[in-house]
Amino acid sequence: MPPAARRRRHRWFCPDAALIPEAPRYPRISTIKSAADFRTRLAALGAVLPCDDEVLQAPSSPLGQPLQVCGRRLGNRFAVQPMEGWDGTEDGLPTDYTRRRWANFGRSGAKLIWGCEACAVVPEGRANPHQLMVSDQTAPGLVELLTRLRDEHRQACGTVDDLLVGLQLTHSGRFCRPSGRLEPIIAYRHPILDRKFGLSDDHPPVSDDYLDRLVDRFVGAARLARQLGFDFVDVKHCHGYLLHELLGARTRPGRYGGSLENRARFLREVVAGIRAEVPGLAIGVRLSLFDMVPFHPDPADTGARHMGRGIPETWEDCLPYHYGFGVAADQPDRPDLSEPLQFVDLMVELGVELLNLSAGSPYYNPHIQRPALFPPSDGYQPPEDPLVGVARQVQAAAVVKARHPSLPTIGTGYTYLQEFLPLVGQAVVRAGMIDFVGLGRMVLSYPELPRDVLEHGRLDRRRLCRTFSHCTTGPRQGMVSGCYPLDPFYRALPEAARLKDLEGSAP
Ligand SMILES: Cc1cc2nc3c(=O)[nH]c(=O)nc-3n(C[C@H](O)[C@H](O)[C@H](O)COP(=O)(O)O)c2cc1C
Ligand code: SF4
Numbered sequence: 001m002p003p004a005a006r007r008r009r010h011r012w013f014c015p016d017a018a019l020i021p022e023a024p025r026y027p028r029i030s031t032i033k034s035a036a037d038f039r040t041r042l043a044a045l046g047a048v049l050p051c052d053d054e055v056l057q058a059p060s061s062p063l064g065q066p067l068q069v070c071g072r073r074l075g076n077r078f079a080v081q082p083m084e085g086w087d088g089t090e091d092g093l094p095t096d097y098t099r100r101r102w103a104n105f106g107r108s109g110a111k112l113i114w115g116c117e118a119c120a121v122v123p124e125g126r127a128n129p130h131q132l133m134v135s136d137q138t139a140p141g142l143v144e145l146l147t148r149l150r151d152e153h154r155q156a157c158g159t160v161d162d163l164l165v166g167l168q169l170t171h172s173g174r175f176c177r178p179s180g181r182l183e184p185i186i187a188y189r190h191p192i193l194d195r196k197f198g199l200s201d202d203h204p205p206v207s208d209d210y211l212d213r214l215v216d217r218f219v220g221a222a223r224l225a226r227q228l229g230f231d232f233v234d235v236k237h238c239h240g241y242l243l244h245e246l247l248g249a250r251t252r253p254g255r256y257g258g259s260l261e262n263r264a265r266f267l268r269e270v271v272a273g274i275r276a277e278v279p280g281l282a283i284g285v286r287l288s289l290f291d292m293v294p295f296h297p298d299p300a301d302t303g304a305r306h307m308g309r310g311i312p313e314t315w316e317d318c319l320p321y322h323y324g325f326g327v328a329a330d331q332p333d334r335p336d337l338s339e340p341l342q343f344v345d346l347m348v349e350l351g352v353e354l355l356n357l358s359a360g361s362p363y364y365n366p367h368i369q370r371p372a373l374f375p376p377s378d379g380y381q382p383p384e385d386p387l388v389g390v391a392r393q394v395q396a397a398a399v400v401k402a403r404h405p406s407l408p409t410i411g412t413g414y415t416y417l418q419e420f421l422p423l424v425g426q427a428v429v430r431a432g433m434i435d436f437v438g439l440g441r442m443v444l445s446y447p448e449l450p451r452d453v454l455e456h457g458r459l460d461r462r463r464l465c466r467t468f469s470h471c472t473t474g475p476r477q478g479m480v481s482g483c484y485p486l487d488p489f490y491r492a493l494p495e496a497a498r499l500k501d502l503e504g505s506a507p
Contacts, residue, residue, distance in 0.1 A: 092133025
């Protein structure tokens with residue numbers, strides 16, 4: 001392709017291209033030609049990731065090995081991460097967009113479908129007015145989604161006997177937008193996030209009574225999930241949402257704050273409630289295993305047509321930093337796994353059956369949570385080669401796996417590996433560093449990746465997610481989420497044209 005055409009194409013793929021430097025500051029994965037070159041790049045970055053030389057097919061691939069989970073022998077080691085689409089009805093019911101996404105999850109061939117997408121247990125806990133809800137009113141819609149997912153899987157793979165499907169239960173806490181406007185429900189006052197998101201000085205933390213009632217709503221949602229036929233529920237503790245924020249509520253008084261024992265009370269009570277009222281339902285937890293101080297674009301690096309590189313918010317006046325979970329108190333731009341490991345020990349004691357490890361938050365440090373070369377419209381240029389972010393997540397998850405070898409554990413952050421995803425994934429699983437390779441954005445652009453890898457030992461490079469972040473920018477601009485650059489279905493929507501217009505109108 002001639003350089004001018006390549007530039008035009010790049011602009012179309014990046015609606016905020018006017019805010020993005022002409023060329024990314026780190027080598028694109030697609031320019032790394034071999035596994036040997038990839039290992040050389042990792043070594044230069046000091047990023048430690050195992051990487052095989054050849055993609056293996058099932059049954060010889062470690063990714064094709066079955067694993068016994070929750071009494072079922074799951075057929076492979078791919079998991080689909082929860083991916084919401086901001087595309088439900090205002091009543092919390094699915095639409096055709098939602099149905100298509102869940103069908104794609106089923107068609108992927110992954111044998112563990114983690115939660116499908118965040119579903120709010122109370123109306124005020126929705127992250128946006130189009131988030132799905134779990135309630136008697138939405139039950140028929142959820143059943144339809146689950147049935148369609150299983151039907152697609154059966155058609156693609158021949159059986160659903162080796163498939164496990166959960167439902168992710170959530171309350172969005174600080175990031176609630178039930179009517180579109182930010183309506184934060186916070187666990188504690190946060191000196192940086194309160195300022196960043198414009199909370200007034202008298203905005204109160206949520207009461208203990210509210211949390212007590214919320215425990216019952218999670219248990220009720222779990223009961224419903226079981227009746228609808230889901231195999232497990234995820235009591236979501238990640239990405240800055242309410243239950244994750246509670247884990248860091250050291251400065252909160254009362255029964256849900258202060259000691260780690262108190263901060264973990266919510267999970268203990270939900271687990272006890274589910275065991276008492278929904279015996280036999282498996283429980284999973286998606287956890288942000290570590291965190292960091294919020295980041296923002298460096299003003300010194302930001303120009304009229306140029307989004308700056310991410311730098312940490314000033315934290316020196318917030319020490320000791322008691323405002324996060326899994327973040328170093330004396331240097332909060334670094335993770336600290338000591339409390340998260342104790343929390344995982346507690347989960348094991350409680351009999352939590354599945355653990356899905358993520359990190360950080362898409363709202364205040366997206367490069368930690370979903371390593372990408374191109375930032376979403378409310379982000380910043382990556383402050384590190386995104387490969388460093390992938391290695392950070394993979395290595396942290398391996399620490400948990402080494403401590404609890406028999407707890408089925410799912411890893412996150414693999415999409416940025418692109419061509420090298422199967423090579424790293426199979427090496428990581430073989431080394432026992434994780435049980436399941438979780439796929440997030442990759443399932444939006446290329447749902448059939450697990451089947452292509454395991455059945456044919458190949459990848460369709462044209463469909464690999466290149467982390468352009470449109471699936472995040474779209475919703476930030478009030479649109480449904482989807483892979484606008486690579487999925488022909490979304491490319492044909494009017495929203496794709498609107499994203500293009502935004503590109504033209506950016507300063
Ligand atoms: C569009 C979009 C929607 C997401 N929805 C959810 C969600 O509903 N629940 C959740 O726990 N994580 C959600 N995530 C985070 C992903 O599950 C995953 O952790 C993240 O994309 C990193 O994985 P990846 O590198 O494979 O994409 C979402 C991410 C994106 C980009
Ligand atoms: S899934 Fe598509 S829109 Fe989302 S980051 Fe990947 S390429 Fe971009």
